[in-house]
Amino acid sequence: MDPAVKYTLIKKEKHTGARLGLLETPHGTFETPMFMPVGTEATVKNMSPEDLEKIGASIILSNTYHLWLRPGEDIVKEAGGLHKFMNWNKGILTDSGGFQVFSLAKTRDITEAGVHFRNHLNGRREFLSPEKAIQIENDLGPDIMMSLDECPPFFESYDYIKDSVERTSRWAERGLRAHRNPDWQALFGIVQGAGFEDLRKQSAQDLVSMDFPGYSIGGLSVGESKEEMNHVLDFTAPFLPENKPRYLMGVGSADSLIDGVIRGIDMFDCVLPTRIARNGTCMTTKGRLVVKNAKYARDFRPLDENCDCYVCRNYSRAYIRHLINANELFGTHLTSYHNLYFLLKLMADVRQSIRDDNLLEFREHVFEEYGFNKK
Ligand SMILES: COC(=O)c1ccc(CCNc2nc3cc4nc(N)[nH]c(=O)c4cc3[nH]2)cc1
Numbered sequence: 480m481d482p483a484v485k486y487t488l489i490k491k492e493k494h495t496g497a498r499l500g501l502l503e504t505p506h507g508t509f510e511t512p513m514f515m516p517v518g519t520e521a522t523v524k525n526m527s528p529e530d531l532e533k534i535g536a537s538i539i540l541s542n543t544y545h546l547w548l549r550p551g552e553d554i555v556k557e558a559g560g561l562h563k564f565m566n567w568n569k570g571i572l573t574d575s576g577g578f579q580v581f582s583l584a585k586t587r588d589i590t591e592a593g594v595h596f597r598n599h600l601n602g603r604r605e606f607l608s609p610e611k612a613i614q615i616e617n618d619l620g621p622d623i624m625m626s627l628d629e630c631p632p633f634f635e636s637y638d639y640i641k642d643s644v645e646r647t648s649r650w651a652e653r654g655l656r657a658h659r660n661p662d663w664q665a666l667f668g669i670v671q672g673a674g675f676e677d678l679r680k681q682s683a684q685d686l687v688s689m690d691f692p693g694y695s696i697g698g699l700s701v702g703e704s705k706e707e708m709n710h711v712l713d714f715t716a717p718f719l720p721e722n723k724p725r726y727l728m729g730v731g732s733a734d735s736l737i738d739g740v741i742r743g744i745d746m747f748d749c750v751l752p753t754r755i756a757r758n759g760t761c762m763t764t765k766g767r768l769v770v771k772n773a774k775y776a777r778d779f780r781p782l783d784e785n786c787d788c789y790v791c792r793n794y795s796r797a798y799i800r801h802l803i804n805a806n807e808l809f810g811t812h813l814t815s816y817h818n819l820y821f822l823l824k825l826m827a828d829v830r831q832s833i834r835d836d837n838l839l840e841f842r843e844h845v846f847e848e849y850g851f852n853k854k
Pocket residue numbers: 574575576577578579625626628629630669696697698699700701728729730749750751754755
């Protein structure tokens with residue numbers, strides 16, 4: 480039986496742990512390392528599928544938690560699955576709901592069976608088990624599905640994290656057994672363990688023994704420092720098989736993307752570019768630009784003078800500032816389009832620097848120019 484998703488390592492960068500790869504999915508074959516735009520409720524906010532295609536998006540995310548509660552996975556299934564429902568025919572990955580329950584739901588209670596919580600939309604009590612999450616994801620029909628896991632606080636006690644890791648491994652096993660479509664939907668395991676090396680090793684070894692087609696490193700980008708995140712990646716990635724994709728959840732700034740690639744990560748996602756775009760903050764090659772600022776009222780330059788995206792070729796800071804201040808939706812469409820283009824272009828440049836074996840020079844250029852070295 481062909482695996483639903485097949486990773487091929489094309490080239491290792493000479494001086495770092497970075498890898499150039501190909502990820503074959505039922506909806507196309509895509510280059511890695513890749514950034515995946517987040518479309519929580521079956522739409523990448525303010526972006527049409529045509530625009531996503533134009534800027535080079537390959538896999539986008541949607542969320543099990545949100546789509547289960549609204550409109551209901553049954554409606555998406557009746558529509559023919561997420562690709563049909565949202566008219567997107569490239570890759571789709573769904574997160575399992577674990578993280579969303581912990582970050583969105585009020586009052587939640589974790590038991591061996593699953594997690595009890597209050598629906599953030601109507602306050603009703605709900606229950607999500609590993610089997611229920613898999614059933615929802617099977618019905619939504621993404622190419623890649625995530626196991627239900629607990630994303631624990633990074634600064635919890637060793638004993639708490641150990642119990643949580645062991646439960647997440649048992650939940651992963653239950654999810655594998657409940658999975659109905661392994662030949663066209665790839666279920667990834669999620670490595671936990673917070674900042675404890677032995678627990679990250681135990682979590683990775685538990686999941687690798689279950690032979691998932693891909694692995695994510697979870698429990699990060701939850702308030703720990705970038706140094707702590709990089710340190711966890713340094714000792715966790717080596718426990719994962721070289722011939723499977725590695726996905727770092729929730730990471731989306733230029734510096735963290737590059738430092739994740741250097742440590743062997745292939746896939747990233749984050750709401751950051753589209754979320755900051757909605758309040759008028761833009762990513763540029765000279766650092767962040769808050770375009771609604773008064774100082775841009777008569778600035779007729781593009782958001783980023785080094786960017787060749789549709790927005791930077793056709794609209795000025797003054798115009799975009801006006802739209803944002805006037806609450807015109809077209810304004811956030813333009814900032815969202817540019818920010819996603821910025822990260823997708825950055826990843827294309829990262830892939831080229833792996834081919835050219837000069838990723839560390841590229842990192843220096845980005846950190847210097849984009850202002851990450853400023854203390
Ligand atoms: C303006 O910027 C923002 O609003 C904003 C919000 C959240 C993040 C970070 C998101 N971080 C993150 N997402 C995550 C999603 C996850 N999913 C599962 N199943 N398990 C995890 O262990 C997990 C960890 C994550 N860490 C970054 C930026």
